[in-house]
Amino acid sequence: MTDLAPLRSVSELRAHGVRVLELAHVPTPEADAELLLAHVLGLSRGQVQAKAVTGSGVDPDELLAYLEAVERRAAREPLQHITGVAPFRSLELAVGPGVFVPRPETEFVAQLAIDALQAVASPVPVAVDLGTGSGALALALATEVPHARVAAVENSPRAFIWAKENARRIGADNLRLVFADLAEALPELDGTVDVLVSNPPYIPDDAIPRDPEVRLHDPAVALYGGPDGLDVVRALSRRALALLRPGGALVIEHGELQGAELRALLEADGWRAAATHRDLLGRDRATTALR
Structure with a gap:
């Protein structure tokens, strides 16, 4: 049983959280311990670090809430499920059970799509996000290219609820959410x-x-995504060929070993200029092509 007596300061709680998460083999124990403290105390991570240096204390309710949060994270519940939010580019997205938690590497995919959208000559360019999940990609496009019209499609009822909540919270008037299968x-x-x-x-x-x-x-x-992981991509390629105008751009995220196979799939479908792009870690992360 945890001895609660010594845990009276932010510094002591942080150190306890790091120890517990290290023992649970959580990949980023220091960051997670500080982010959980920030969540419990209603502070930023930087403020937590400052309070740890100055010896600030915590009250009993905050202590118990933090210990519970650390135990949940040690059981490998996602950090974002515990805090209820996931950062994505300039956005803070609500997430939880039933929706895919957006990853930092997908921010690179968003940038490829944003660059393509900003290069469109039309005064009101049109973008589509198929399989939007939490709405991360669609909301990044809608907020960072505010003169565009963005449609986001999702066919999971649970994920669609999260996307609707994020659209409501962020307030992107140029975003339209549609509940549908991406193939149709x-x-x-x-x-x-x-x-x-x-x-x-x-x-x-x-x-x-x-x-x-x-x-x-x-x-x-x-x-x-099926035996080779590309079943949904095949349906996506066919639907995108119909949706995009001639010269329109396709951006697909994929696994680091799928670039060559995905390019071959797209070229067989009639796409032009298929190219695979590496993320900041040097891993193949996205493939683009032109209609």
Whole structure:
């Protein structure tokens, strides 16, 4: 049983959290311990670090709330499920059970789509996000390219609720959410879309993720894409060919070993200029092509 007596200051709580998370093999124990403290105390991470240096104390309710949060994280519940939010570029997205937690590497994918959208000559460019999940990609496009019109499609009822909540919180008037299957979505936009982006499920069915946070908490429908991981991408390619105008840009996130296979798939479907792009860690992360 944890001895609560010594845990009276922010510094002591931080040190306790780091020890517990290290023993649980959490990949980033220092960051997670500080972010959980920030969540419990209603502070920023920087403010937590400052209070740890100055010896600030905590009250009994904050102590118990923090210990509970640390135990949940040590059990490998995602940090974002505990805090209820996930940062994504300039946004703070609400997330929880039933929706894929957006990852930092997807911010790179968003940048590719934003660059393509900003390069469109039309005064009101049109973008589509197929399989939007929490709304991360669509909301990044809508807020960072405010003169664009963005449509986001999701077919999971639980994920769609999170996307609606994020759209409400962020207040992007140029975003339209649609509940539909991506293989049949938005027929009214056929031939008019300038940029289509997607982070589809792309993990092969037998490639079970190592991280418990992913394996146990991310919804399977957002992870697995058939025997080779590309079943949804095949449907996505066909639908995107109909939605995009000639010269329109496609941006797809994928696994680091799927670039060559995905390019071959797109080229066989008739896409032009297929190219795979590496993220900041040097891993193949996204493939782009032109209609």
